[in-house]
Amino acid sequence: MSCPTSPSRRDFLKKSATVSGFALGVTLMPGIHPVSAEQTATESLSPNVFVELDADGQLHVTCHRSEMGQQIRTAIAQIIADELDADWQRVTVIQANGHPKYGDQNTDGSRSVRRNLERLRTAGATAALLLREAAAQGWQVDVSECENDNHTVHHIPSGRRADYKTLVGVAATLPIPQSDAVTLKPRSKWKFIGKVMTSVDIDDVVSGNTTFGQDVQLDNMLVAVIQRPPVMFTQPVSVDDTATRKVAGVVDVITLPKATPPAAFNPLGGVAVLAKNTWAAMQGVKALNVSWSDNAHSSYSSEQFKQTLIDTARKDGEVVRKRGDALTELENADQVIEATYYAPLLSQAPMEPPAATAHVTADSAEIWACTQTPQSTRQNVAAALKMPEEQVTVHVTLLGGGFGRKSKPDFSVEAALLAKQAGQPVKVIWRREDDIQHGYFHTVSAQHLRAVQDEAGTTTAWRHNTVFPTISSTFNASANSPSNGELRLGFIDNPFDIANMQLEKGQAENHVRIGWLRSVANVYHAFAMHAFADELAHAAKQDSRDYLLSLIGKDRHIDLAAEGAEYDNYGDPIDVYPIDTARLKNVIRRVTDLADWDQRHQQKRFLGLAAHRSFLSYAAAVVEVVVEDDGSWSIPNAYMSLDAGTVVNPGHVEAQCEGGMIYGLSCAIGQITADNGQINQSNFHNYQVARINHAPQNIHVDIVESTTPPGGVGEPPTPPFAPALANALFAATGKRIRELPIPLSLS
């Protein structure tokens, strides 16, 4: 790979300097190469927005999805290079700006591969066909006698070969074939897809030669740090910036417009300090003396609110799925097993706090941001500046993690508004404190479950009520009931084959901005569902694995429509991606084999299990714990089996399983709380995240080889971790964990 020194990057730097009218202060974006479509030399072949072969035969692949550690830049290069039969040494990755010509760029929902595999293969295959046609024309042979082979076209009967660089000129003059005229390689011929390949960015990462959102530097740029309202939708009543303006390096203090409901993707308002460097801006903010207004959220206490949620969960909810008659079964039962589960607010806390840089002129705006969503960044910046979208350019940097936080373009809008007002480029830095206190939180939830078992221990009724402030409240301030979109995440798609099942939801107000976090509602739904399933196994005096398999029941494709449940299957067709209980059971069997489950008692090991389908993939986790006499616990081993259908890079999928489980561990030990409407946590001393000493000592990953269509990878490994951990701690201590966070010491 030749990332840092490709010709197109040099072209870009030249061009960008002239087009945008200001010189870039330092080398822009090592490892990130903005899209080259506009700067295409005449001698290049670019039949679509993803592929460009230049006159030297270098293949420039455009990655339109945001890179946040999932190695999508590498995966997209693998996919396109495969169909083109390229030489991997002659492949460069260019990072696309935000533009609708790429189709959807919102990098969330674990869909970069599942929605783009065929499309990108076709993009590569189109260029491959044009190269074959160009060679055939030159040799005056039939194109069917030619094949693409390692950056050449090969005429099979004669053995002649032509390097791609010799074909680019002619190929570029040929009519671009319709995509249905393009044939894709058979799977057996894949040479990059399905192979472990090193990240295209790894050299830059280990040498510190990377540009994240926080790293962008422009000439004449100010850095802004913002003191945001401590309570959502409040505003400054008075601002005394006397001390701030005395801080060396502080240039200006700007009060941002007040935010009004709904929160949407808008800035929260507050008071911004603009300075010549980050330190001065931070010091300036500390020196501010602001008093804030009050509102209805000012009395929000997360501890009181918890009780409200739990009370609601224990009452009758609104039925969202019904099979048989669970209510009658529960009423007539001698004994009901019931439990309430609770999970607190969480912050995504990506390692890189949000940051965006803006340069705004009378008729243009340029943004550099660590965004998961460059197109909505473009739209929201354009709206905030009252400028046509066409005049807004959004450059996507590397993302130091995203986890859903960077799906919100609010921080780019802040930068745009401030740059406009300042009349010079502005970089908005979110401090860690800003990130933890003013983000879009993973919602708090309470769930109540009730079940009945017959004499044989078979569960005959299951009633589950879920209650949480909804993400919809971020977009519609009056929304106070879980949305279908959230219920579809691991709740309404309950895979258990129980004769009587009733699923309900209850109402909850919101007092903070709610957003997405890796796997979203799957996280708390899987926790309650699988911890409770383990309770049922215990009540039935049966092995947890065997009981879970029997709860799931026979191999089948679950038909939710037949039970009146609305289900959108992550936006993909249910016939292509059914809810397949055989695949769910398969990962359970595989992960328990991997963990030596059946030998655990003899070996005196304490294991917990959970398995969950999300984002069209099937993930099962086994967690092993050791609990010391003092109540501290550790995880010597964690195991995962993942069936994500076709995978592009098994090495990176394995890494996502490792990281996704450790993220699940953080979700199980962290919490955000609030008093007087204000978040109590502020940084990593009081917001607990998993450190190396908490992480599993060994993680064992099994990727199921599959030819089914690709499912999601980034999110599915997270949900089963917390319930598997809670179940393991029960195995070790006999104590049920129904409430998160799990303390690092149980005594």
Place this chain on the structure above:
Amino acid sequence: MKLTINGKSRQYDGDPQMPLLWYLRDELHMTGTKYGCGMSLCGACTVHIDGQPTRSCTLPMAAVSGKQVTTIEGLDANHAHPLQQAWKEHNVPQCGYCQSGQIMQAASLLAKNAAPSDEEIDSHMSGNICRCGTYPRIRSAIKSASKGEVS
């Protein structure tokens, strides 16, 4: 005041209270050293001061007068420190944001302990957060670098 950064001598005349991190990032545009918390809680900003791993986010410039500072950019002239090689062989990074700090912190461990145990690795590295969860690979990479296994 004078200091040396990656072998190059530098003159600094600004606010002596400004942490080294912001001098590196904002003034020298050496952005390999990252900001993650600003409170010595995450390790993203780790550099070496006279060989000692130090959180540059809380280290005032006044404290580095006359010192030798090494950052990720200068850890090895060819970016081929055994740990950088081990990081590549084990495909450690995900998003990469924490990794400069992880490598700098690990380098100071190997400098004083050629063959650290798991416990020693965990205790030396526990101040460095990785939100992507690359910890198991960090352990493996440190071990293989310590054994001289990397090519």
